[in-house]
Amino acid sequence: MRARPLCVVSVDAVVEGTHFRLDDGSATPAEVGARALGAALSDLAAMGASAGEAYLALGLPPQLSEGDALALVSGAQALAHAGGAIIAGGDVVRSPILSLSVTVVGWAEHERELVGRDGARAGDLVGVTGALGGAGAALAAREARAADAAGAANSAGDSPALERAPLPTPRLAEGRALAALGVHAMIDLSDGLATDAAHIARASDVRLRLELERLPLGERVAETCRALERDPYELAASAGEDYELCFCAPSELREAAEAAVAEAGATRVTWIGEVLDAAPNGAGVSLFAGNRSEVRLDGFEHSWQ
Amino acid sequence: MRARPLCVVSVDAVVEGTHFRLDDGSATPAEVGARALGAALSDLAAMGASAGEAYLALGLPPQLSEGDALALVSGAQALAHAGGAIIAGGDVVRSPILSLSVTVVGWAEHERELVGRDGARAGDLVGVTGALGGAGAALAAREARAADAAGAANSAGDSPALERAPLPTPRLAEGRALAALGVHAMIDLSDGLATDAAHIARASDVRLRLELERLPLGERVAETCRALERDPYELAASAGEDYELCFCAPSELREAAEAAVAEAGATRVTWIGEVLDAAPNGAGVSLFAGNRSEVRLDGFEHSWQ
Helix, strand or coil, X not given: CECCCEEEEEEEEEEECCCECCCXXXXXXXXXXXXXXXXXXXXXXXXXXXXXXXXXXXXXXXXXXXXXXXXXXXXXXXXXXXXXXXXXXXXXXXCXXXXXXXXXXXXXXXXXHCCCCCCCCCCCEEEEECCECXXXXXXXXXXXXXXXXXXXXXXXXXXXXXXXXXXXXXXXXXXXXXXXXXXXXXXXXXXXXXXXXXXHHHHHCEEEEEEHHHCCECCCHHHHHHHHCCCHHHHHHHCCCCCCEEEEXXXXXXXXXXXXXXXXXXXXXXXXXXXXXXXXXXCEEEEECCCCCEECCCCCHHHHC | XXXXXXXEEEEEEEEECCCECCCCCCCCXXXXXXXXXXXXXXXXXXXXXXEEEEEEEEEXXXXXXXXXXXXXHHHHXXXXXXXXXXXXXXXXXXXXCCEEEEEEEEEECCXXXXXXXXXXXXXXXXXXXXCECHHHHHHHHHHHHHHHHCCCCCHHHHCCCCCCCCCCCCCHHHHHHHHHXXXXXXXXXXXXXXXXHHHHHHHHCXXXXXXXXXXXXXXXXXXXXXXXXXXXXXXXHHCCCCCCEEEEECHHHHHHHHHHHHHHCCCCEEEEEEXXXXXXXXXXXXXXXXXXXXXXXXCCHHHHC
């Protein structure tokens, strides 16, 4: 196809058994296609690029029906259409298990349209788009139900918990608007806020101080967590697959960033913290909860420092 | 990265158990990496594009050692380097089986530098680069040895057969030179000459008449086939993974095409047939052997018509 001056590329692979299961009804083929494409497009959104062409490499097991294979591609197609991308090709091969690898190409006219992870500076505000924890709460509820079914004592099985993770909505227009405005650093939330914010911190050699209770919770995350007896803010900070954007902007861009995101689409900015010098604790992320001191999330320390 | 005006993309996926086996010693991790990248680059070669960036999506099973995973990437890296491509990114995920999906981006300055499959015309000569049948003969010898080991009566186990398929050498410089010269149609031989030539025939609505005994046989293909009691030319016409180029050129380009390929690299052109009108038999491929009438290869009819 005819190229534009700058090309960026993102690759996301998902494999049955590692990233999703079809056999327990927790994912449909259409969702598998949509999630894989959503993850790759979200990465382009965080760079401020426009989505271009997507290429699918599909490994199909013999027991997957043709209808399911078509549903998977349709799921990817629907998400591509919503994001302005076109599925331009790929490869289909036989495989013992279902796998899908998505490569998306994004474009920009000028380097100044794009943003990386390494420009955050002390004094910047930290913002996120949308709401967090939806996919994580659905996963936690599913795991609790599975534990119930296995005979463990847990009341979550009867709770009004989230049934399914919301589908990703890559924030492409928001990402382009924020990048064009000149935010200093941006990343998409695929692995969870604590992990992904630490990528910005390390790349920029700064510390991000985030206020847990400022995190915007997704729909029904609070009630699901109540039923599961979990802290919803800790879940929202640690769970993955939100596919929202986290960015660092100088404080004078506060109103402009809010306006740009509001104009771009169907979501808004929430300011969740600030950027500090890396010293004395080194580059990383610090989470604070209200008047309490620093919060440590189990299993996440390794990615913060 | 900074783009050039025209962008073409090729995707190739390979999956353990479908495309290769590591457990019987028939492929090493380095070969798996090299073959997957070679297949994708070969497709760019057939378009006349220059190789740009390659992206690897790697599904790694727990039992694969870190050394084997690195060897796989090194195998791909070596082939990328030889073809002028750079491995620019990708994704690594856990998977029950080893899988590798390669997306390569190719570039061109002008549309006239590129060639498709749909321009072949009656009167064109049909040429191929390099030699055919090497990968197919190695596969046939391996299958015969496996049958021997299973107790079948077959003398091929003691024959001086090809031990391993040669690694692909994508004909990138040759493809660019032929496309620049103005050949009418081109394809790379991944699935086998009979199958791939039929893609040109159908896209161009012509019939390709190929002379079996003019096919250039790869090193040791003839002796391997003798030991296996197979016709080497039929094997060379039907077996895949040669990754040579097949092209259709007007007869006035004969010497220029030979010179362009000779200058471009380490191989030469062999003329193997001619392009006829599709009527009376429809678009497709006809194979002729010496004075004998038309040859039908078992299992290949479906792809010819």
